[in-house]
Amino acid sequence: xxxxxxxxxxSLVIGLGAATAFALLGLISLVWTPYPIEQIVVARRFxxxxxxxxxxxxxxxxxxxxxxxSGTLTSFLVAFSALVIGVGIGVPMGLAAAxxxxxxxxxxxxxxxxxxxxxxxVIAILIATLAGPGELNAILAIGIxxxxxxxxxxxxxxxxxxxxxxxxxxxLAGLGNAAIAAxxxxxxxxxxxxxxATIQLSLGILAEAGLSYIGLGTQAPATSLGLMLRxxxxxxxxxxxxxxxxxxxxxxxxxxxxxxxxxxxxxxDPRLRxxxxxxxxx
Amino acid sequence: xxxxxxxxxxxxxxxxxxxxxxxxxxEVRIGVALEPPALDPTAGAAEAIDVVVxxxxxxxxTRIDQNGAVQPGLAESWEIAEDGLTYTFSLHEGxxxxxxxxxxxxxxxxTFDRILAEDSVNAQKALYEPIAAVNVVDPQxxxxxxxxxxxLFLFNLGRGDxxxxxxxxxxxxxxxxxxxxxxxxxxxxxxxxxxxxxxxPYWGEAPALTKATYLFISxxxxxxxxxxxxxxxxTNNFAPEALAVFENNPQFKVLVGSTEGExxxxxxxxxxxxxxxxxxxxxxxxxxxxxxxxxxxxxxGVPIGSHFAPHHPYYLDLTGTYPYDPDAAKALLAEAGxxxxxxxxxxxxxxxxxxxxxxxxxxxxxxxGIKLELISMEWAQWLEDVLGNKDFDLTIVAHVxxxxxxxxxxxxxxxxxxxxxxxxxxxxxxxTIDEGERQRIAQEVQTIIAEDAVNGYLFELAxxxxxxxxxxxxxxxxxxxxVVLRDIHWVE
Numbered sequence: 001x002x003x004x005x006x007x008x009x010x011s012l013v014i015g016l017g018a019a020t021a022f023a024l025l026g027l028i029s030l031v032w033t034p035y036p037i038e039q040i041v042v043a044r045r046f047x048x049x050x051x052x053x054x055x056x057x058x059x060x061x062x063x064x065x066x067x068x069x070s071g072t073l074t075s076f077l078v079a080f081s082a083l084v085i086g087v088g089i090g091v092p093m094g095l096a097a098a099x100x101x102x103x104x105x106x107x108x109x110x111x112x113x114x115x116x117x118x119x120x121x122v123i124a125i126l127i128a129t130l131a132g133p134g135e136l137n138a139i140l141a142i143g144i145x146x147x148x149x150x151x152x153x154x155x156x157x158x159x160x161x162x163x164x165x166x167x168x169x170x171x172l173a174g175l176g177n178a179a180i181a182a183x184x185x186x187x188x189x190x191x192x193x194x195x196x197a198t199i200q201l202s203l204g205i206l207a208e209a210g211l212s213y214i215g216l217g218t219q220a221p222a223t224s225l226g227l228m229l230r231x232x233x234x235x236x237x238x239x240x241x242x243x244x245x246x247x248x249x250x251x252x253x254x255x256x257x258x259x260x261x262x263x264x265x266x267x268x269d270p271r272l273r274x275x276x277x278x279x280x281x282x
Numbered sequence: 283x284x285x286x287x288x289x290x291x292x293x294x295x296x297x298x299x300x301x302x303x304x305x306x307x308x309e310v311r312i313g314v315a316l317e318p319p320a321l322d323p324t325a326g327a328a329e330a331i332d333v334v335v336x337x338x339x340x341x342x343x344t345r346i347d348q349n350g351a352v353q354p355g356l357a358e359s360w361e362i363a364e365d366g367l368t369y370t371f372s373l374h375e376g377x378x379x380x381x382x383x384x385x386x387x388x389x390x391x392x393t394f395d396r397i398l399a400e401d402s403v404n405a406q407k408a409l410y411e412p413i414a415a416v417n418v419v420d421p422q423x424x425x426x427x428x429x430x431x432x433x434l435f436l437f438n439l440g441r442g443d444x445x446x447x448x449x450x451x452x453x454x455x456x457x458x459x460x461x462x463x464x465x466x467x468x469x470x471x472x473x474x475x476x477x478x479x480x481x482x483p484y485w486g487e488a489p490a491l492t493k494a495t496y497l498f499i500s501x502x503x504x505x506x507x508x509x510x511x512x513x514x515x516x517t518n519n520f521a522p523e524a525l526a527v528f529e530n531n532p533q534f535k536v537l538v539g540s541t542e543g544e545x546x547x548x549x550x551x552x553x554x555x556x557x558x559x560x561x562x563x564x565x566x567x568x569x570x571x572x573x574x575x576x577x578x579x580x581x582x583g584v585p586i587g588s589h590f591a592p593h594h595p596y597y598l599d600l601t602g603t604y605p606y607d608p609d610a611a612k613a614l615l616a617e618a619g620x621x622x623x624x625x626x627x628x629x630x631x632x633x634x635x636x637x638x639x640x641x642x643x644x645x646x647x648x649x650x651g652i653k654l655e656l657i658s659m660e661w662a663q664w665l666e667d668v669l670g671n672k673d674f675d676l677t678i679v680a681h682v683x684x685x686x687x688x689x690x691x692x693x694x695x696x697x698x699x700x701x702x703x704x705x706x707x708x709x710x711x712x713x714t715i716d717e718g719e720r721q722r723i724a725q726e727v728q729t730i731i732a733e734d735a736v737n738g739y740l741f742e743l744a745x746x747x748x749x750x751x752x753x754x755x756x757x758x759x760x761x762x763x764x765v766v767l768r769d770i771h772w773v774e
Contacts, residue, residue, distance in 0.1 A: 040645035042577035059523065060577055060641060133658070220641050220656055234502035234634075238526050 012263025018256035022249075026073030033066035038221045046239055055245050058228070059235060064245050067223050071246060072253070074135065074224035078217070079204030081139045083197055086146020091186075091193060093147070094154025098162055099181040108155065112148035120145035120207050124216045135224075138217040142207045146200055153196045157189035191268035195261055202257035209250050225250050307772050308492040310753065312765060313505050313514035317498035320456035321470065323442035324397065327405035329682055329763045332442040333518070334476050334496050336764030339380075340445035340461035343371055343390065344436050350684070350761030352436045356385065356446055356462060357424075366431035366715050373422050377485040379448045380466040386421040392449045394426075406443040406683070409434075412712075430713050433720055434685060442763060464489045465767060474498065478767070490755075490771035502634075509534070509748060516749030516756065518765045521634055522580040528748045537747040539759035540593045543680035544586055545635060547643060547738025548668070550675055552698030555624055562735035564614035566604035568650045569643065575741045578638035583741030588732035589687055592742050593759075596724040600732040600739075611650040623651020626675040630656060631664040636678040639740060643678070669696050680743050684762055687724065688712070690731050699736045 007013060029037075034054075041061040048056045055064035097108035124141035131137060158181070161167065167184050175183070205225075211217035212226030220227065225246040232242035318330035323340060337345055345355040354360075357371035377385040394416045397404045404410075412435070415427040428435065438444060451460035459467045464486065465478040476496045480489060497514055499505040502521040508514045509528070520528075528534040547569070555561045575583040584592045587600030615623060630640045637658065644654040654676070659667065668674045674696075681689070691708035693700035704727055711723040732739065745760045755769035 038645055038648065040573075040577065040642050042573045042642065045577070060638070215658075219658055220637070221644060234506070234521055234524050236503065237506060238524065 009263045009267045011259045012267050015256050015258070015260030015263050019253065019260050022072055022253050022256065023076050025069050026076050029066070029069035029073050033063070033069050035063035035066045037062060037066050037070045037223055039063075046242075048241065056241055058242055059231065059239070064242075067228055068225070068245060068249055071223045071225040071228055072249065074218055074222065075205045075208050075226075075250075075253070076201075078135055078138050078142065078208040078224070079201050082142035082146055082204045082207075083201055085139070085143030086150045086200060087193065087197060090147040090150025091154045093151040094156075095158055095181040095185055096177075097151070097155045098158030098185060099177040105155075108151055112151050115144060115148045118145075121211065121214070121216075124211050128216045133216045133219060135218050135222070138208050138211045141211065141216075142204050145207070146204070149200060150193065150196065153192055154189055157192040158185040161185055161188045191264075195265045195268065198257055198261035198264055202254045202261070205250065205253055205257070209246075308490065309494070310491055310516070310767070310770060310772075311495045311497060311514045313497050313499045313508055313517040314765070315498075315500050315505070315517075315519070317473065317500075318476075321459045321467070321476070322447075322455035323445055324393070324447060325403045325405075325456065332763035333765050334478075335459055335461070335463075336442040336445070336762070337463060337766045337768060338465040338478060338494070338764075339459045339463045339467055340442070340447070341463045342440050342442075342445045343373075344440040346437065346440040346762045348757040348759060348761065348766070350759075352440055355440065356390075360436075367428045369426040369428070369435065370419070371424050371426070373424065374485055375422060377462050378483055379451065379462055380460050380481055381448075381451055383448055383450055385446065385448070385462050387418040387424040388421070389446055389448050390424045391416045391418050392452070393444070393446045396447070396452065397444065404443055406438075406441065408688075409438045409441070410444065431715055432712060433715050434712075437685070440762070465491075465494060489768050491767055494767050494770075496765075512750075516747065516753055518745065518747045518756070518760070520746050520748040522582045522744070522746050523634070525580065525582075525746055525748070533751055535749050535751050535753075537745070537749065537756060537758045538582060539745045539747070539757070540584070540591070541682065541743045541745045541760040542591055542684040542686075542762070543682040543743035544589050544591065544686075545583070545639070545678065545680040545740045545743055546589065547639075547740060548674075548677040548679055548697050549737050550672065550696075550698055551700075551736060552672070553675065555618065555620060556675070558618045559734065560614045560618035561620065563604060564611040564618070564650065565647070565652070565738055566735040567607045567611035567614065568647055568652065569604075569738050569740070570606045570646050571601065571740060572606075573646070574639050574642050577642045578635050579741060579744065582744035582746055583635075584744065586739045586742050588728040588739055589681070589690065589737070590724070590728050591684070594685070596721045596728075598725045598728050600728060603732045604735060608650050615651060620651070623653065625653040625655065628654045628656050628676045628678070629664065629668055629674045630658050630678055632658065632660055633680075635680065635743065639678050643738075672696050672698060678740075682743075682763060687727055687731075690727065690736065697737055699731070699734070701730070701734065704730055 043061060044057055045059055045061040047053055053063050055068060058064055093108045097105040120141045123144050124137060127137045127140055167180060170180055170184055208217055208224060209226030212224045213230045218224035218227050228246035229243060236243045314333055316330040318334055319328055320326055321331060321335055323331045323335050341355050343355050343357040344352050347353045356373055356377060358374050360369055360371045362369055373387060379385060394413060396402065397407060397410050398413060412428045412430050412432045413426055414429040417425045419425050445461060447455060448460060464481055464484045466481040468477040468479050470476045475498065478494045480492045499508060502524055505517060506524055506527055525536060528536055549556050549562060551557060571585050575581060575585060585601045586592060587603050590597050628640050630636045640656050644656060647654055668677050688708050689695050690699055691705040707723055707727050711720060714720050714723060747756060749756055752772055753770060754773050755771050757766060
């Protein structure tokens with residue numbers, strides 16, 4: 001595979017480009033935002049977009065562009081951390097199921113079923129009750145939701161690979177289950193995992209926004225796109241701009257990641273285009 | 283599922299909807315943000331209880347009118363002895379409770395014995411402690427013996443905490459309230475609504491409404507839409523940030539009035555570093571009151587400089603005691619040994635004025651070096667942590683009880699202010715009847731607590747009601763907790 005082949009997929013270029021731009025915007029907020037996000041100046045609230053405040057100001061006079069930058073970072077950070085949990089636990093689970101089979105497979109599938117049965121919001125409410133709301137709570141809730149998604153994708157992909165002759169050859173050469181999983185199965189399902197990860201990243205950003213919106217995620221004075229939406233809710237009829245900015249940002253990020261995911265799928269494994277891909281349950 | 287069922291349901295819903303429109307002339311649906319935890323006003327502190335039941339289901343010997351004045355209630359008249367220690371009340375005749383049992387002096391004695399009992403759960407028990415004995419003279423006459431004169435006694439009898447309950451029904455009032463008021467309880471659909479209906483045998487003047495429904499809608503956007511769609515006819519207190527939706531709409535009227543809610547930055551005076559007067563003074567200097575009022579109440583709050591309602595005749599304007607001055611704040615912090623400021627937590631209950639004020643104050647304090655960590659909590663947790671265990675640095679809350687400056691005389695109250703001078707003054711105030719003298723003492727207490735910067739004094743909450751333009755008779759001000767239905771009526 002080379003870069004030229006990748007660049008032949010326009011959806012990949014556009015999607016990945018836009019998603020990277022948003023991620024960079026978020027990263028920049030670590031070192032610089034036009035205004036400090038916790039700086040409240042009530043006298044300048046509800047300003048429309050102007051040269052001093054490109055995206056206007058919110059109900060407390062905070063600069064909306066700064067808030068969007070910082071909020072985007074929070075969204076990416078939460079979704080990415082949740083992704084690490086999902087891949088880190090889910091993929092080994094799926095590989096183990098495929099390599100060992102039998103009781104291990106049964107256990108992995110049942111655990112996945114049970115976890116799937118609880119929507120991430122229910123898990124988040126549970127964690128919030130035990131430990132209080134916060135970003136960590138959101139990461140855990142979305143991460144737990146990600147685990148069975150990756151377990152299933154990894155198992156499905158690995159089962160297809162496990163019937164190949166070279167796997168049988170490896171087994172004859174005396175390789176154990178763990179070694180087969182690591183050496184033969186994992187490299188061959190890596191593209192599947194990467195594509196699924198892109199999709200889960202966009203779902204994670206959506207989930208973080210949802211959790212913050214209902215008050216279980218990020219807490220003031222930190223900010224996230226969902227929290228901005230929540231703040232704007234009661235003001236929407238009078239100042240619709242306050243809701244449009246974070247809402248549109250979420251939509252754009254999610255679309256960008258989905259397009260990138262589709263493009264990656266086409267680029268990495270053309271066969272998958274025909275077979276379709278499990279986009280995960282939202 | 284076949285098609286006829288949904289159709290039939292839709293038709294029924296349509297009939298119900300049109301039926302409601304025809305019958306509107308005597309029914310009202312009121313949206314309120316908070317659902318009461320129970321419906322017994324004599325066994326809980328929640329304002330939400332009084333909003334539904336006060337003067338509607340339950341009545342006291344006296345009642346507070348919309349100007350905050352004391353009016354006769356179940357007692358048609360009273361006499362006060364020369365020494366101010368004996369009150370004799372003549373009760374109205376022919377009053378019945380909603381379950382049909384009669385009302386007489388025995389019920390009054392039962393009510394106050396219950397309030398003052400050892401195991402009483404009354405939220406304002408301390409207010410009634412001056413009562414030494416309640417004697418039944420005859421079924422229509424009851425006599426109160428006080429252990430000391432009490433200038434606010436008649437007002438306190440008119441509070442929701444002192445409404446008269448019957449021994450037959452008192453135990454069930456939390457879920458099925460039985461009182462003597464003009465409206466009887468019909469049903470409570472938890473999480474949704476409480477329905478009241480006019481009590482036809484009511485002893486007093488019959489109210490214009492035949493039915494009232496309180497709908498519990500905590501979300502501002504939902505309440506906005508319910509008002510615009512006509513699903514509710516009004517609300518006594520609407521979020522000020524969205525008030526502009528209704529301000530120029532001829533179908534609605536916006537009633538802006540005063541409340542008894544002093545909103546304060548509650549400060550743990552018993553804890554370092556807040557036990558140092560200079561630190562509290564520094565915080566007072568760091569507060570930009572006008573910005574908080576504009577940001578958190580959209581300009582509807584009234585600035586206060588002490589713990590006292592600005593519309594009260596005893597009010598003294600102390601807002602200039604510690605004017606906004608970040609430099610003075612920094613100097614005082616340095617003097618107190620915190621040249622670089624300090625970190626503290628700010629625990630916020632789930633109300634918009636607290637959450638918004640909290641963010642603004644955190645930003646203002648950051649300018650003088652005080653770093654606040656905001657902790658948002660639910661009411662139950664706030665009541666336990668802050669009010670119960672006093673486990674907090676700072677908090678923001680509105681004290682909605684009328685004339686509640688007496689809380690500064692209680693060293694065990696959550697903000698832990700222990701000043702013998704204030705305690706002595708409060709005792710004198712309670713025992714004083716002369717108006718001029720009471721005013722002088724009340725103002726002295728206001729001045730002391732303002733200068734001691736016990737708490738950060740922010741603003742008096744406004745009551746911002748939104749009502750259907752054709753409704754009349756609602757209280758503009760809220761001199762006491764409650765939404766009194768007595769005078770509400772439709773006008774064409």
